[in-house]
Amino acid sequence: MNSKILNSLIEIVGKKNVLTSKEELFAYSYDALHFETSLPLAVVIPNSVEDISKIFYLANEEKFGIVPRGSGTGLSGGAIPTKNSIVLLMNKWKNILEIDENNLTATVESGVITGEFQSIVESKDLFYPPDPGSSMICTLGGNCAENAGGLRGLKYGVTKNYILGMEVVLPNGDITFLGGKNVKDVAGYNLKDVLIGSEGTLCIFTKLLLKLLPKPQTQKTMLVTFENIFDASKTVSDIIKAKILPSTLEFMDNVTVKSVQNFTKINLDTTANGTLLIECDGNKFQVDEEIETIKNICKINSAIKVKIAETYDEVVMLKSTRKSAYASLARSAQQVISEDVVVPRSELSKIVEKIQTISKNNDIPVGIFGHFGDGNIHPLCLLQSKKIDENKLEKMLNEIYEATISLGGSITGEHGIGLAKKDFLPKAVGDISISFMKSLKNVLDKNDILNPGKIFSPKTRCEGYLPKNIEQIKNFETQLWI
Ligand SMILES: Cc1cc2nc3c(=O)[nH]c(=O)nc-3n(C[C@H](O)[C@H](O)[C@H](O)COP(=O)(O)OP(=O)(O)OC[C@H]3O[C@@H](n4cnc5c(N)ncnc54)[C@H](O)[C@@H]3O)c2cc1C
Structure with missing residues (x-):
């Protein structure tokens, strides 16, 4: 320099x-x-x-x-x-500037850690739902820039659903505040939503005005195992068809479960090919009823085992299985490449099977886990050498993207394009969208x-x-x- x-x-x-x-x-x-x-x-x-x-x-x-x-x-x-x-x-921008209990909002600096913010608002019986797997380390600004999703997307949506306003610095040096505490506001173009998910390319987020919800009265967590992925995926569709929206509906394949078991030693069923982590929240009566219905749906779909957490420690243990999926798989390989594709929920078992076939054909193992409730899965390519055969890897990733698009899906549900997928973006969204984005x-x-x-x-x-x-x-x- x-x-x-x-x-x-x-x-x-x-x-x-x-x-x-x-x-x-x-x-x-x-x-x-x-x-x-x-x-x-x-x-x-x-x-x-x-x-x-x-x-x-x-x-x-x-x-x-x-x-x-x-x-x-x-x-x-x-x-x-x-x-x-x-x-x-x-x-370093870590201050929580206001928690406004009258309007159910919070104003924060963008470097606040998501998980720390969640704990602080929960101590006031409030709730900030977006819950990326990385919540204990990532920042709210990074979440806004990536429009991060996470484990509660099905019922509560993603980061953009909780951003009411933002202080930003634009690339020409202008400082401005977009949005505000109004529940409704349609004055002009919705500029704040253009900036959310812009991956650090359109502005710097300095402050965020976040929407909060009342903390759900109670929650119940269960772990269910299935002999095959089809049964697990059918269970997801049936739960939604029964008009239940669990707050968490997460999937792990056999490779992931084995790896989590190796890492956590918490007595998981390593023979299951599909494992679902399900959590319902709300008032006690409603949660009990939903869990009972889900239990029956799981049985109808030939679940091997349904484990419902009875104590707080069991809740933490069941949840930690899914939250440690990435870390466990990463430990089992020399290097991992995390993918992030999303398909309509009806296509979940097809995309999982297609990715497993692609993995076999290319001789690169994958562990698959993710947010089944949103149709968003994360195949983790497990590379057994620090030296990557980039052509082979690129071929395999392109095949995964092609398979996703052929099922009506998208090449990223929450991790963004960044450097990783920019070569494939034109194929995924088309020239007119690319030119629109470039003009912006x-x-x-x-x-x-x-x-x-x-x-x-x-x-x-x-x-x-x-x-x-x-x-x-x-x-x-x-x-x-x-
Ligand atoms: C184990 C693990 C689990 C994960 N689970 C999930 C998940 O469940 N859901 C999910 O969506 N993601 C997940 N992620 C991805 C990642 O945590 C998210 O994308 C997160 O939002 C990134 O936040 P960060 O603070 O680390 O941002 P960084 O990685 O530092 O930055 C991410 C992007 O945001 C931009 N940026 C950061 N801060 C600002 C700012 N203040 N203003 C403007 N631009 C900014 C950067 O330029 C970059 O483009 C996971 C990652 C890991 C490692």
Whole structure:
């Protein structure tokens, strides 16, 4: 980085808030998408919204990129720095500014950890439903940028359903607040919904105004095992046909369950090919009735075993099976690639079977788990070597996307496009949508300074730039800093 830019950044945020050591740059060179990494020019921690605005002015003048980052748990590479970019680190913005019990809203800074926020509002008998599997580490800003889903999507929806307003900094340096506490508001275009899910390419979220619900009176959790995936998936359809919306309706295949059992040692049935984690919440009478109906539906669909948690410890144990799926599978392989496809719920057993066949044909094992209630599954490709045969992997992933699209699905339900899927996006959404998205980006960010190279920008922006291993990173760093 040239010293003029470095000095200007230091002038804006202070010396201690501009990280430039090798170790620090390396620590912010990747996110949870394992296989693409690169070094930022610097990591910058803003003190205020005005700092961010000034950094945008500087970036537009000096033409460097800004890559926003929350906790770096994203699974599509959205927080990975691309060429000639700084990382703008938002995870220090941790204040909960207001919990308004009259309007059932909360105002937070965007670096607040989702799980911590959930616990705080629950202690006031309030409830913030979006519950990504990473809730104990990810930030609310990152959730907003990815429109994160999670384990309660079927009944409660996803992050966008809980964002009433936002303070944002636009790429030209403008600071504005969109939305507000009004339950209804149709004044002009719905700009806030354009920004939600924009993967850090259209604005920086600095504050969020979140909608809260009253905390459900009670909840009941059950784990059900099936001999085959078809029975598990039919059970999901039958539960919904019975007009029950469980707060959680999650699936794990046999590979995942075996791996979770190895990791947690909690006596899971490792012979089952389909396991469902189901939770209902609401008032006690309604929950008891729903659980009873679900139990019967499971029996009709030949469930092997229905385990209903009787104590709080059992609830925690059953839930931990699904929440530890990713970590358990990741431990069983040298490297994992997490996929995220979504299909209409009626096609769930077909997509699972197709992915299992694709996995066998390509000789890359997968563990499949996910939010069956939303039709959203996460096949985790389990690579047994640090060295990836990228052609083979790309072929397999393309086959998974093709299979998903052929069933009327989408190539991402919640993890986003980022770097991981941008080559496939035009095929998934079509040229007109791509051109619409690019026009929006161009209006807001004509110099392409905010998270460049993500979602749909030309591949060339990153080509030849992303080092693939530590040796390459070392060499690349030398080129940058000399
Ligand atoms: C074990 C595990 C389980 C997961 N489970 C789920 C799940 O159930 N559901 C789900 O949806 N996702 C899940 N994820 C993915 C990930 O946790 C989410 O995408 C999450 O929203 C990312 O938050 P983060 O703070 O880590 O953001 P980061 O990874 O830091 O960033 C994600 C994107 O948001 C942008 N961004 C971050 N902060 C801001 C900001 N303040 N302003 C503007 N842009 C910003 C970044 O540039 C990047 O493009 C999981 C990940 C892991 C590792």
